[in-house]
Amino acid sequence: MASQVLPQALHMIPRNQVQPFNPVKNRGFSAFLSRGPSPLATSKVSVSGFHSKFPVGSSFSCFARRGFVVRAESNPEGEGEAEAERNENGVEEPETKAEAEVEGEGEGEGEDEAEEEKPKEPRKPRIKLGDIMGILNKRAIEASDKERPTPDLRTGDIVEIKLEVPENRRRLSVYKGIVISKQNAGIHTTIRIRRIIAGVGVEIVFPVYSPNIKEIKVVKHRKVRRARLYYLRDKLPRLSTFK
Amino acid sequence: MRTVLKVVDNSGAKKVMCIQALKGKKGARLGDTIIASVKEAMPNGKVKKGKVVYGVVVRAAMQRGRCDGSEVKFDDNAVVLVDKQGQPIGTRVFGPVPHELRQKKHVKILTLAEHIA
Numbered sequence: 001m002a003s004q005v006l007p008q009a010l011h012m013i014p015r016n017q018v019q020p021f022n023p024v025k026n027r028g029f030s031a032f033l034s035r036g037p038s039p040l041a042t043s044k045v046s047v048s049g050f051h052s053k054f055p056v057g058s059s060f061s062c063f064a065r066r067g068f069v070v071r072a073e074s075n076p077e078g079e080g081e082a083e084a085e086r087n088e089n090g091v092e093e094p095e096t097k098a099e100a101e102v103e104g105e106g107e108g109e110g111e112d113e114a115e116e117e118k119p120k121e122p123r124k125p126r127i128k129l130g131d132i133m134g135i136l137n138k139r140a141i142e143a144s145d146k147e148r149p150t151p152d153l154r155t156g157d158i159v160e161i162k163l164e165v166p167e168n169r170r171r172l173s174v175y176k177g178i179v180i181s182k183q184n185a186g187i188h189t190t191i192r193i194r195r196i197i198a199g200v201g202v203e204i205v206f207p208v209y210s211p212n213i214k215e216i217k218v219v220k221h222r223k224v225r226r227a228r229l230y231y232l233r234d235k236l237p238r239l240s241t242f243k
Numbered sequence: 244m245r246t247v248l249k250v251v252d253n254s255g256a257k258k259v260m261c262i263q264a265l266k267g268k269k270g271a272r273l274g275d276t277i278i279a280s281v282k283e284a285m286p287n288g289k290v291k292k293g294k295v296v297y298g299v300v301v302r303a304a305m306q307r308g309r310c311d312g313s314e315v316k317f318d319d320n321a322v323v324l325v326d327k328q329g330q331p332i333g334t335r336v337f338g339p340v341p342h343e344l345r346q347k348k349h350v351k352i353l354t355l356a357e358h359i360a
Binding site: 165167200205 | 302306311315318319321337345360
């Protein structure tokens with residue numbers, strides 16, 4: 001049915017029509033999408049014959065199915081006034097108007113016929129969804145390491161941290177103390193520093209890869225047999241004092 | 244409410260009990276102002292026992308997050324007595340104070356402090 005409509009529709013569309021296309025197309029698109037797969041199946045052969053000759057008309061994109069993958073290849077004949085409108089989501093975002101060849105077929109068996117014009121690309125290794133956060137965290141840590149290398153910190157280290165506080169612009173604040181815990185969370189890895197200041201115990205949690213931290217230095221190390229030294233809170237202040 | 248806090252200036256009080264947190268449905272945190280009642284006082288001081296005073300929380304055992312992702316927490320709860328305008332009643336402040344007070348415009352307390360954590 002639509003395949004019979006096609007030749008006439010394509011003839012009627014002027015060659016140079018580009019921009020004001022898209023709003024009109026969207027409406028027609030959804031209307032066609034609501035139909036079943038039959039228009040696609042019947043028109044497949046005729047479409048592949050046509051697509052090398054005619055510019056992409058609005059009726060073309062209507063045949064793109066919902067799960068269509070955008071291929072931004074440039075057609076050597078250069079008819080791309082293709083609106084690569086097919087997204088995985090369907091209607092939105094007409095993108096890459098220039099040089100995106102519309103192959104008016106859906107995925108599945110349609111793809112082989114569409115690629116008859118260019119050789120198949122080698123398959124890239126797929127990144128699993130579960131690895132993405134790990135990869136992003138690693139990248140962020142590398143980026144922060146480039147600006148300021150972070151030493152290896154363990155519980156029981158006595159460290160000195162130079163921090164730049166936005167309120168205190170002129171001088172860097174210095175914090176010294178013992179690391180009583182380290183929480184590993186990728187880029188938000190934090191250490192907890194304890195110290196007795198002016199008679200009162202203070203614990204501060206620092207994100208290790210924060211850009212505000214200008215320097216971290218391990219001054220000494222105390223032998224501890226725990227990963228978290230929360231027992232220091234109940235002990236004598238002498239054990240948490242560092243000059 | 245009913246939290247007993249230590250007083251860390253030389254205004255004469257030793258312990259106060261919070262009776263109201265100004266600002267904050269869930270209670271006052273580090274840097275907030277409270278209304279308190281003096282429970283224990285030095286014999287010759289500017290404030291006497293039973294007086295209702297305002298105070299600024301300068302140390303809290305509950306951690307307070309800062310905007311760069313760090314958190315600070317002290318080992319005790321302490322308060323500095325102020326008047327209605329926010330000026331401290333005493334002339335000295337003992338112990339460390341956080342620099343959150345600068346944002347809350349308690350500059351006088353910061354200048355009197357021994358150490359800014």
